[in-house]
Amino acid sequence: MNDETPPGANRWRRFQDWDERPLRLDRFAAEDPDNGFAAFSSPHDPKPGVTVAGGRIASMDGIAAADFDMIDLFIARHHLDPDMTLEAMAIPATTLARMLVDLHVPRTKLVCLARGLTPARLAEVVAQLSMLEIAFAYAKMRARRTPGNQGHVTNAKDDPLQLAADAAVAVALGFDEIETTQRVARNAWSNAMACAVGAAVGRWGTLFQCSSEEAEELRIGLAGFTSYAETVSVYGTERAFIDGDDTPWSKAFLAAAYASRGIKMRCTSGAGSELLMGFHESKSLLYLEARCLCLQRAMGVQGTQNGGIDGAPLASTVPGGARELMAENLIAVWLDLECASGNDSRTSESEIRVGAKIMPFLMAGSDLICSGMGSILKYDNSFNPSLLNGEEMEDYLALQRDFEVDGGLTPLGEERALSLRRRAVEALSAVLDELGLASPTAAMKASVVVASGSDDTESFGPRDAALIAQGIQARGLDVVDVIRALARRGFGAEAQNLLNLVRLRLSGDYLQTSAMIRDGRVLSAVNDPNDYGGPGTGYRVSPARRDQMAGLRDVLDRPTVVHEEARHARDENRRIAYRVVGDAGTGSDTREVVIGVSPAFGVKLFRTVAGHPLSAVLAELIAGIKSRGLAARVVRVRHTADTSFLGLSAARLAGSGIGIGIQAKGTTVIHQRDRLPHNNLELFSNAPITRLPHYRRLGENAAAYALGELPDPVVVPQRGEAMGARFHAQVALIYAIETSLVTDDLTPEDLSVTFLGKPA
Amino acid sequence: MTRPPLTTADYPLAERRPDLIRTPTGKPLNAITLDAIERGDIAIADLSITADALVMQAEIAEAAGRPTLGQNLRRAAELVAVPQDVVIRVYELLRPGRAKAKEEILTAARALRDDHGAMLMAAFIEEAAAVYERRGLFRLRY
Numbered sequence: 001m002n003d004e005t006p007p008g009a010n011r012w013r014r015f016q017d018w019d020e021r022p023l024r025l026d027r028f029a030a031e032d033p034d035n036g037f038a039a040f041s042s043p044h045d046p047k048p049g050v051t052v053a054g055g056r057i058a059s060m061d062g063i064a065a066a067d068f069d070m071i072d073l074f075i076a077r078h079h080l081d082p083d084m085t086l087e088a089m090a091i092p093a094t095t096l097a098r099m100l101v102d103l104h105v106p107r108t109k110l111v112c113l114a115r116g117l118t119p120a121r122l123a124e125v126v127a128q129l130s131m132l133e134i135a136f137a138y139a140k141m142r143a144r145r146t147p148g149n150q151g152h153v154t155n156a157k158d159d160p161l162q163l164a165a166d167a168a169v170a171v172a173l174g175f176d177e178i179e180t181t182q183r184v185a186r187n188a189w190s191n192a193m194a195c196a197v198g199a200a201v202g203r204w205g206t207l208f209q210c211s212s213e214e215a216e217e218l219r220i221g222l223a224g225f226t227s228y229a230e231t232v233s234v235y236g237t238e239r240a241f242i243d244g245d246d247t248p249w250s251k252a253f254l255a256a257a258y259a260s261r262g263i264k265m266r267c268t269s270g271a272g273s274e275l276l277m278g279f280h281e282s283k284s285l286l287y288l289e290a291r292c293l294c295l296q297r298a299m300g301v302q303g304t305q306n307g308g309i310d311g312a313p314l315a316s317t318v319p320g321g322a323r324e325l326m327a328e329n330l331i332a333v334w335l336d337l338e339c340a341s342g343n344d345s346r347t348s349e350s351e352i353r354v355g356a357k358i359m360p361f362l363m364a365g366s367d368l369i370c371s372g373m374g375s376i377l378k379y380d381n382s383f384n385p386s387l388l389n390g391e392e393m394e395d396y397l398a399l400q401r402d403f404e405v406d407g408g409l410t411p412l413g414e415e416r417a418l419s420l421r422r423r424a425v426e427a428l429s430a431v432l433d434e435l436g437l438a439s440p441t442a443a444m445k446a447s448v449v450v451a452s453g454s455d456d457t458e459s460f461g462p463r464d465a466a467l468i469a470q471g472i473q474a475r476g477l478d479v480v481d482v483i484r485a486l487a488r489r490g491f492g493a494e495a496q497n498l499l500n501l502v503r504l505r506l507s508g509d510y511l512q513t514s515a516m517i518r519d520g521r522v523l524s525a526v527n528d529p530n531d532y533g534g535p536g537t538g539y540r541v542s543p544a545r546r547d548q549m550a551g552l553r554d555v556l557d558r559p560t561v562v563h564e565e566a567r568h569a570r571d572e573n574r575r576i577a578y579r580v581v582g583d584a585g586t587g588s589d590t591r592e593v594v595i596g597v598s599p600a601f602g603v604k605l606f607r608t609v610a611g612h613p614l615s616a617v618l619a620e621l622i623a624g625i626k627s628r629g630l631a632a633r634v635v636r637v638r639h640t641a642d643t644s645f646l647g648l649s650a651a652r653l654a655g656s657g658i659g660i661g662i663q664a665k666g667t668t669v670i671h672q673r674d675r676l677p678h679n680n681l682e683l684f685s686n687a688p689i690t691r692l693p694h695y696r697r698l699g700e701n702a703a704a705y706a707l708g709e710l711p712d713p714v715v716v717p718q719r720g721e722a723m724g725a726r727f728h729a730q731v732a733l734i735y736a737i738e739t740s741l742v743t744d745d746l747t748p749e750d751l752s753v754t755f756l757g758k759p760a
Numbered sequence: 761m762t763r764p765p766l767t768t769a770d771y772p773l774a775e776r777r778p779d780l781i782r783t784p785t786g787k788p789l790n791a792i793t794l795d796a797i798e799r800g801d802i803a804i805a806d807l808s809i810t811a812d813a814l815v816m817q818a819e820i821a822e823a824a825g826r827p828t829l830g831q832n833l834r835r836a837a838e839l840v841a842v843p844q845d846v847v848i849r850v851y852e853l854l855r856p857g858r859a860k861a862k863e864e865i866l867t868a869a870r871a872l873r874d875d876h877g878a879m880l881m882a883a884f885i886e887e888a889a890a891v892y893e894r895r896g897l898f899r900l901r902y
Contacts, residue, residue, distance in 0.1 A: 069895060070891050070892075070895050070897075073891055074891075077887070078828060078831075079828070108825070111825065112825070214851070215848045215851070215852075218844075218847075218848070219844070222808075222844060223804065224804055224807060238895065242856045242897070245855055245856060245901075246855055246856070247854065247855070247856055247888065247891075247892070247897065249854050249884065249885070249887070249888035249891070249892075250851060250854035250855050250856075250888075252832070252835075252884070253850065253851050253854050253881075253884075253885070254851055255832055255836075256832055256835040256836040256838075256839055256881065257836070257839055257847050257851065258836075259814065259832060259833055259836030260809070260814065260836040260837070260838075260839035260840045260842070260847075261808065261809070262808055262809030297828055298828060299828070299832065300828040300829050300830070300831045300832025300833070300835075301829075301832065302826075302829055336825075336826060478804040479804065479807075480797060480802065480803055480804050480807070483794070483797050484797055484798060487794060487797070487798050488798070492794070495794055495797075496794050499792070499793075499794055499797065502807050503774075503789070503792050503807070504774065505807055505808065505809055506774070506781050506782075506783060506789060506792070506807065506808075506809060506810075506813065507772065507773040507774035507778075507781045507789070507809075507813055508773070508809050508813045508814055508816075508817045508833075509771065509772035509773055509774055509775075509817070511814075511817050511833065512771065512817065512820065512821060512824070512829075513821075513824075513826060513829065521772070521775065522772045522774070522775075524771075524772075525824070526768050526771045526772075526820060526824050527768070527771055527772060
């Protein structure tokens with residue numbers, strides 16, 4: 001032993017391992033209600049209560065009307081229904097909590113009761129639910145039956161060509177809404193035009209918004225480029241609201257202004273915003289959010305973007321933070337608001353925490369599961385990275401498939417993605433050129449079509465986008481000009497798609513709660529109401545939708561495996577020839593090791609799952625045996641394909657009593673004549689990581705056992721790879737081919753093996 | 761109005777009651793075609809919602825049990841005819857500290873009522889003026 005103290009001897013090194021995991025980049029905060037760090041309740045939260053005098057609210061949550069701040073006042077005047085608030089408030093919180101998860105209490109009844117519930121009561125009720133109950137109640141209470149999703153489409157250069165290409169991809173993935181914003185405020189008009197054109201490629205019906213300064217956003221909407229808005233923020237304390245430069249009345253005015261222009265609108269609020277802004281009044285996150293949500297219903301907006309949003313990372317630092325985020329979403333849907341349920345900011349560096357965060361929403365469904373999932377790469381997200389981003393898109397698609405839950409997205413094939421990107425880039429280029437705004441070169445376009453993100457492009461930069469935006473505004477261009485330009489340049493389908501979307505404005509159908517467009521039809525809480533009442537009701541994944549979600553790329557099936565093996569058969573036939581010599585007898589030479597190959601070995605199967613040709617594997621085993629001066633005899637076992645029995649059968653034929661059993665997939669065993677079937681000498685069970693030198697050493701060890709030695713067993717090192725995930729589907733398909741060739745009672749045959757001098 | 765209030769059965773209007781939908785210029789929904797746009801017969805002014813359509817949507821919202829949404833859509837109907845610069849000006853005035861005294865907001869409310877017949881919105885803004893005064897919002901912001 002070394003006298004020196006090894007480095008870190010006073011610390012268990014596992015902590016060092018843990019230090020290096022991404023999770024340790026997340027900071028967790030202590031619960032501290034006085035300083036606003038409390039998810040569900042704070043001693044400073046008011047006690048729920050209401051009094052009515054003369055048909056008006058006389059006090060709410062312990063505050064007399066004379067002392068109301070502007071938020072209390074707005075809620076008391078426009079949210080609470082004085083005719084029924086006493087009745088609703090008389091129901092104990094526990095009873096209401098149970099009603100939320102009771103299949104026999106319809107959503108409509110609970111929605112009616114919510115009109116009489118105060119913010120403190122709503123918070124008190126949902127706080128009584130466990131995470132499972134919150135998710136379940138959310139599934140029952142959300143307004144529209146069919147779930148949907150929203151995606152972010154932005155890039156670090158504000159490059160309009162990339163915006164168009166990425167918008168087309170987002171639309172093809174199935175996003176019901178896409179949202180853009182810009183790095184440089186003056187580029188808003190360029191971004192809006194680019195996304196509007198891109199979103200018209202392939203299909204129509206995806207609603208589009210361009211998040212920018214309030215007045216500018218309204219003007220862009222008025223010009224017909226966008227169809228909805230959601231960055232109309234509200235806050236749960238008066239001081240935070242004023243610091244946010246608005247009041248409930250100014251925001252309600254804006255809500256009416258958007259509707260008056262035929263633009264769908266929702267408000268935004270979320271836990272932690274008051275805490276971030278420094279005006280939390282020592283109240284819990286949930287109580288402040290309940291105030292925000294009552295306010296939104298009072299304003300008459302159809303919906304909310306809620307669930308932390310920009311405050312989600314902060315909310316996630318406190319105990320129960322992630323549960324609180326969904327609890328506030330539950331209050332939103334209980335108040336009958338459309339809910340774009342957050343999941344739009346990266347609340348953790350841990351992929352496990354990210355995956356866990358999204359799961360309850362996938363299970364429960366939501367009007368818009370993410371209120372912006374990053375359809376683009378993290379560094380291109382001008383809103384900041386979302387919970388899930390372009391990098392993790394396929395992980396999300398896999399979760400849909402695994403749990404058969406509808407997250408609103410559909411896998412997209414490579415060829416289709418490329419052709420949509422090309423079409424979108426060409427369409428926007430034609431519009432820019434036709435309208436005299438810019439003329440992108442072929443090289444610019446080509447770089448964007450294949451780009452995963454803006455690091456890969458040689459295209460427009462922020463300054464070019466500013467000039468395009470300036471041109472659009474200076475000439476007063478609107479969506480009709482764009483539609484006409486598309487039609488004139490041969491993009492008739494895109495022109496029609498864009499027109500279809502703009503035409504929806506006239507009827508205002510998408511102004512109703514939870515409206516989206518599916519297959520050319522408006523679906524909302526009015527004509528697609530959530531009717532969940534237990535198994536067999538509510539939204540169900542249809543067989544057709546299930547097929548869509550199951551259709552990931554590169555899905556393995558039997559024909560693929562058989563086809564692959566046929567390809568390898570041709571190569572192997574040039575390398576090795578197997579000839580049946582006759583029935584295999586028991587050897588008498590004690591210097592003989594028998595190699596028992598499986599029924600399909602070299603007959604129907606030709607490579608191990610690690611990809612090694614069976615000829616090479618066999619050559620190594622034989623070389624290993626011969627290196628110790630022993631003889632190798634090869635037999636084909638026909639009555640079994642099981643490794644243990646292959647090995648034991650070979651051992652019993654061997655003069656030495658030592659045999660090697662090998663399956664075509666590469667699993668190999670050393671066995672001895674008198675051992676129990678599953679008590680072998682050595683086993684290579686991890687065929688996918690077994691390399692040719694390992695087979696060589698296994699041959700050597702078999703010979704060593706035959707010589708009466710006790711060699712060091714050959715260990716194939718593994719680093720914890722998920723072998724089952726990587727290989728088991730292939731293994732099962734391959735092994736079925738082996739077992740199909742098994743014939744009971746057929747005895748082993750001696751094989752003469754000739755290597756044909758064409759090594760792999 | 762002679763028309764009985766609409767119900768959820770009339771929704772979506774574009775599908776179920778296209779007969780009720782007109783452009784601000786009086787054209788029916790089926791006149792909005794790509795051909796018409798290419799001919800130059802349709803401009804952006806033909807593609808905005810009318811006050812009538814908003815009132816119809818308000819009726820549907822109310823029939824669906826959403827009275828506050830109905831109120832918002834009725835206030836919106838009143839803003840359809842209000843010019844964009846006026847809309848932006850009133851919004852700006854309602855933001856904290858923009859108005860230096862209650863009277864500025866009351867004047868804007870009067871103008872909406874008298875010039876545009878926006879009765880609901882005018883009353884709503886007057887309510888704001890009273891609250892702002894009580895909560896001391898008429899103070900310097902910048």
